[in-house]
Amino acid sequence: MCSVTDVGKAQLLVAHPGHELLLHAWICRTKPVVHVLTDGSGHSNAPRLDASAKLLREAGARPGVIFGRLSDRQAYAMILERNMTLLLSLVMELAEELRREQPIMIVIDAAEAYNPVHDLSRLIAGAAIEMANVDTKQYEYAVVNSPYSFDSAHDDVIAFDLDDAAHAAKIEQARLLASLIPDADDLLSRFGTEAYRREALRRVLDWAHIDTDSPALYEQFGEQRLAAHRYQHVIRRAEHMIPLRDALLDEVRKHACVF
Secondary structure (H helix, E strand, C coil): CCCCCCCEEEEEHHHHHCCCHHHHHHHHCCCCEEEEECCCCCCCCCCCCCHHHHHHHHCCCCEEEEEEEEEEHHHHHHCCCCHHHHHHHHHHHHHHHHHCCCCEEEEEECCCCCCCHHHHHHHHHHHHHHHHCCCEEEECCCCCHHHHCCCCCCCCCCEEECHHHHHHHHHHHHHHHHCCCCHHHHHCCCCHHHHHEEEEECCCCCCCCCCCCCCCCCHHHHHHHHHHCCCCCCCCCCHHHHHHHHHHHHHHHHHHHHH
């Protein structure tokens, strides 16, 4: 039986360059195939993918078929326009790689309602697993929430507590990338650097689930930026994310009928 730390048996899908820092030790152990949805250009239009590529290469990981495919603007436009053609093309490309590589797991950004592109990672990976008809298990890791937000006592959570050397290496990487990826340092300081001694993965049991019990933070951020004349439109859960999810579910059902 494969374990979750077996080399070459895992894949990782993150929304933006820099997120891989949160799982630095896990990446060094497992050397996964890594997919990155955007180039991290943000609103500056300055891609920041090279720094992530270097970090991953030095850790022994390799880039996946999706690696900085979209600019941040293109990713947000895809959601705002409910562009299923583009979204489905990403799903199908990932599905083909999953079918070819047969990983035991794919790890994705947790759906925390903080950034819609983060949440999209779950939908893309979940739909791709079903399209590929593989036994790959889906796990998520906290991006903006604390690594301790996943209860390690639960059977569906895998937690690693780093030794001093691994923790120091992780924090050092964040420091080195800070000048190239502006929010890299923030990722590992939000709860104090000691909190990031833990790396935790939680099994995703329902990739299509979208939490509607609490307000989406990305809607609040969007409304603030709209009021400040920085945005022209706001991405909304009911208007954009749920219709995209529903359309993906329809595509998965159609695919299942064909096969």
